Amino acid sequence: MILADSFVQSAEARDNEFSTNKNDVPLVVQFAAKTVDDFVGAAEMVVPYAGGVDLNCGCPQRWAMKSGYGVDLLGKPELVRDLVLQVRNRIPPPFTVSVKIRLLKDIRKTIELCQMLEKAGLSFITVHARTPQMRNEPIDLEGLRIVRDSIKMPLIANGDVKQLKDAKNLHENFNCQGVMSANGLLTNPALFAGYSKTPLTCIQDWLDITASIPTHFLCMHHHLVFMLEKILPKKDRCYFNNLQTKESVLEFIDNYYGIKPRVDNKCSELIECYYDIRPGKYFKEVLKNCSDEAFEDFMENIFIEV
Structure with a gap:
């Protein structure tokens, strides 16, 4: 989730938040936005390099809500419609405009919002089947089903997808056109390939990517912390999670798994973005x-x- 206002205003923010290469397709860029100028401006900047933009109306973090982003937008359906409508009016298909939402306590309001966005030209919608107040409770499958049956546009189901079987269940039993995973994929990037935990090939791929593309240490380390969560013993995991330098991380991975980064020319073929x-x-x-x-x-x- 990229803050649209910073992206529009700051070249430094654009350089830090967005990069792509010719093999990075399909690509949808997700923004947090609360004004038409911000969302339209950000969309027009990335249109040469992406296939679509997504508006995050599902983030329940306090800072996002306090700033008017994420689920705070669910209480402003007319604003969300205008954000979608103005991008759709400025950028024609096949460029997509999508929105990610959470369910509202009153399912009727969720349906009204989805139908309003569908009329505004939304390409597809992602529904996290929890309300903004819910955290780790089981997802509301009945609410998801009701929303699915109330709209014609494609729906991406989200929530509690931790294994491939979870994704298959949502896809087959709820007539969804796609399935999204967030935490599940952070912990296991090979989830959709059927792996129950992160295979070492993913660790190798991530080291190769971060060796080829300039990557902040916190980002490089943070993703490894997630990926190693289920495969490192607790004692070693605690040690690894507290490492402070890239050199110490690479040394640990090499000593533990015998894996070293390889400079992958395909990863390094970045597209130079001009805005x-x-x-x-x-x-x-x-x-x-x-x-x-x-x-x-x-x-x-x-x-x-x-």
């Missing part, structure tokens, strides 16, 4: 009372030809 930045609300104050000379300097520095 077409249009003047909007972020530049109004800059342009106000701007001299002709300063205006020319500003335009020369802010626009990139593509």
